[in-house]
Amino acid sequence: MSVAQPKENQYAGSLLLKQLVIAWLxxxxxxxxxxxxxxxxxQQKYIRNLTMAACRESVERVLEKREVQNAVFTGIAIDELAEKGQLAEPLATMLRNDDGLYGIDEVMALSIVNIYGSIGFTNFGYLDKVKPGIIGVVNSKKNEKVNTFLxxxxxxxxAAASSRLAHRDRDGLLK
Amino acid sequence: MSVAQPKENQYAGSLLLKQLVIAWLxxxxxxxxxxxxxxxxxQQKYIRNLTMAACRESVERVLEKREVQNAVFTGIAIDELAEKGQLAEPLATMLRNDDGLYGIDEVMALSIVNIYGSIGFTNFGYLDKVKPGIIGVVNSKKNEKVNTFLxxxxxxxxAAASSRLAHRDRDGLLK
Amino acid sequence: MSVAQPKENQYAGSLLLKQLVIAWLxxxxxxxxxxxxxxxxxQQKYIRNLTMAACRESVERVLEKREVQNAVFTGIAIDELAEKGQLAEPLATMLRNDDGLYGIDEVMALSIVNIYGSIGFTNFGYLDKVKPGIIGVVNSKKNEKVNTFLxxxxxxxxAAASSRLAHRDRDGLLK
Amino acid sequence: MSVAQPKENQYAGSLLLKQLVIAWLxxxxxxxxxxxxxxxxxQQKYIRNLTMAACRESVERVLEKREVQNAVFTGIAIDELAEKGQLAEPLATMLRNDDGLYGIDEVMALSIVNIYGSIGFTNFGYLDKVKPGIIGVVNSKKNEKVNTFLxxxxxxxxAAASSRLAHRDRDGLLK
Known part of the structure; x- marks a missing residue:
């Protein structure tokens, strides 16, 4: 959609939507x-005295952005529909197999990264390739679940929350 | 997904997938x-002696690209699931109303335009705003159908097929 | 560059850089x-009681984003170097002629639009095609000046400032 | 520029431009x-019997794309102008220091990756972070030279040449 007339919407506020995003995740x-x-x-090697609290706060701010919320809702909805067998072929097979040539998941992910500028591309690619922490966990569950988008x-x-911290650090906004 | 090991796939060839894309559209x-x-x-004002046959052939070539096919399958699947009421809230309401702040449809569309280079962005934006021909028809059906992605x-x-023609014209490849 | 260690920089703050961006424009x-x-x-047809003051304020906020500042500095620098004949061929000719197949200007522009989400793509494409107001003026000077990026x-x-207003309107943040 | 009237251009053909790109690199x-x-x-772990000849041929095909050529010309021109001290501040300092918050180099790089679809994002990010082979060499010369874009x-x-191989492998086009 283009920038059109906002319609009545019971899910209007981005703060309310944030709570839903957290629940979906x-x-x-x-x-x-x-x-x-x-x-x-x-980010710990780039920002002196970085705290987990600052990281968590940065993730929370990212999740207040509507573009991020919409990407999460859409991506998780597709994963879950694939899991329940409600997608038509050939999409169903591609998603169940996390087909190496299906890139719509990356397209949606990039729309999140973009919001905090292009310096996040590198971190996104690195995380997506090396799959540390929860990313590896999510990925290893791909036998039981469809986590193609997740x-x-x-x-x-x-990656977006990392970029946000880097920008704020430069502006002297991290205590 | 990253560039991973191709798995067995009954929908392997991009030419076969192209026929499915045409059927879905x-x-x-x-x-x-x-x-x-x-x-x-x-494109008619930019390319001398442009024929409808050349335009149609360009659209066909665009539909052979896997990135394009995947975007079409995914977008139409979401439209149809929304139509059947199979999407959870808040996604369902956003899609049914073609919410002005929902931009994942544009994100997916841009991934198509990108394949033929950034000169297509302008034509995409113009077509999306002015809604000539079939775009206007599709858009006007939004009361009965969910065509948010379509x-x-x-x-x-x-826009991609137009960019492709512009590149080929410069290279002297249009007869 | 990736999200790396911030170095000493006399142009550190994004507010100072904003003043420079305004001066360059x-x-x-x-x-x-x-x-x-x-x-x-x-935006006037979408937001009731929209004022020029709100529009101007939105443009100012957009210009505080470092990604936007960097795109403006880089794009205008290239235009000016092309004007002074300091670019090598084949780049010089492409920029002087605003070559229809040169799309790096759109690539850089999209990185600005992206920051406020994909709902801005359509407005960007429309403005770039129809060229109202100052865009038409800038474009018409292309005989005397190189304004390929500008x-x-x-x-x-x-387009970014418009998207920003649309998001804030939905969140009830426009008075 | 939008998809406009092709103008007379002595560097018209994309094959001639390819030779220039190779010379610039x-x-x-x-x-x-x-x-x-x-x-x-x-790609060697994903494609059985991959040869260096196939890799080299894929790189050559990528360099025939005008979008890629334009990105290379523009990026290298900026690196060289920065090296010669011909860029105005604050751009000069950002580029000389490969400022961690300057992301226009990534923006331009992504426009190359996009042409072969989003499956290349991950490989791009990985290469940009880990800096194997020539990327590490280029990067280590940043004291003597400005290689911010390179x-x-x-x-x-x-990354683009890798994606191209992955697509062709699936289509059975690699011998």
Missing amino acids: ERRGVTLEDIARLVYEV DDLVAAIA | ERRGVTLEDIARLVYEV DDLVAAIA | ERRGVTLEDIARLVYEV DDLVAAIA | ERRGVTLEDIARLVYEV DDLVAAIA
Whole structure:
């Protein structure tokens, strides 16, 4: 959709939507703490005295952005529909197998990273390849569950929160 | 997914997938001819002696790209699941209303445009705003159907096919 | 560059950099007021009681983002170097002629639009095609000056400021 | 620029431009062979019997794309202008220091990766972070030279050539 007339919407506020996003992620086995730990791992060598609290707060701010919320809702919905067998072929097979040539999960993830600028691309790619922490856990469950979108979404949120910290550090906004 | 080991896949070839894409688009009321007409409208003032046949052929080539196929399958699947009421809230409401702040449809569309280079962004934006031809038709059906992704996908395919023609014209590859 | 160790930098703060960005744009003949007018034109039909002051304020916030600042500095620098004949071939000719197949200007512009989410793509494409207000003025000077990047940058800033207003309107943050 | 009227251009053909791109890369210390080796490293575990010849051929095909050529010309031109002290502040300092918050190099690199679809994002990020082979060499020369754009461009070309191979392998087009 283009920037159109806002319509009546019972889910209007981005803060309310944030709570829903956190609930959806937890339903799929990912907590704020898990993502904050990825941010800490990526950024601790660049920011002196970085705390887990600052990482967690950065993840929370990222999850207040509507673009991020929409990507999470859409990606997790697709994973769950694939799991329940409600997707038509050939999509169903691609998602169940996490097909190496299916890249819509990365496309959606990049839309999250973009919001905090292109310096996050590198961290996203690295997290998506090396799969540390919760990303590896989510990925290893791919036999029982469809997590095709979830691992990319989590890597993207962590990369975005890392970029956000880097910008704030430069501006002297981290205590 | 990253560039991973290709798995056994009954839908392996991109030419076979192309036929499925065309069938999915037709099921939603969009023909190759409709999209070719958009390409003709956009490009006729730039390419001397442009024919509808060349436009149609360009649309066909675009639909052979796996990234394009995956975007079409995913976007139309979401539209149809929304239509059948199989999406959870808050996603269901956003898609049914084509919420002005939901931009995942544009994100997916851009991934199509990108394949033929950034010169297509402008044409995509223009088509998405002005909604000529089939895009307007698809859009006007939004009361009966959920076409939140479809109109952006069609604009993106037309913009990509236009960029492709512009590149080939420069290289002297259009007869 | 990846998210690396911040180095000593005399231009550290993003607020100081914003003043420089405004000065660079004015040197190329574009004022905040010009861009605010584009925002007003694009958004007035969607936001009730939209004021020019709100549009101008939104443009100012966009210009505080480092990603935006970097795109403006880089794009205008290239335009000016092309104008002074300091670019090597084949780049010099492409930029002087605003070559239809050169899309790096759009690539850089999209990185601005992305920061406020994908709902801005459509407005960017529309502004870039229709060229209202200052964009048309900048574009018409292409005989005397090289404005290959400038017109896309201005369209992108206006599209980003429009998206920002749309998000804030939904959140009830516009008075 | 949008998809506009092609103008007279002495550098018209994309094959001629490819030779220029190769010359520009070599001038900056990067050969086709160097990039092919990165592709081999990234893809050998996914494609049985992958040869260096196939990797090199894939890099060559990537360099025939105008979007790729334009990104290389623009990025290397900026690196060289920064090296010669011909860029204005604050851009000069950012580029000389490869400022961690300057992301236009990644933006340009992504426009290369995009052409072969989003499955290349992960490989790009990985190469940009781990800096194997020639990327590490280019990066280590940053005291004497400005290679702010060059390392990202090389990583992007390698990631794009890898994606291209993955797609062709699936389609049975690799012998």
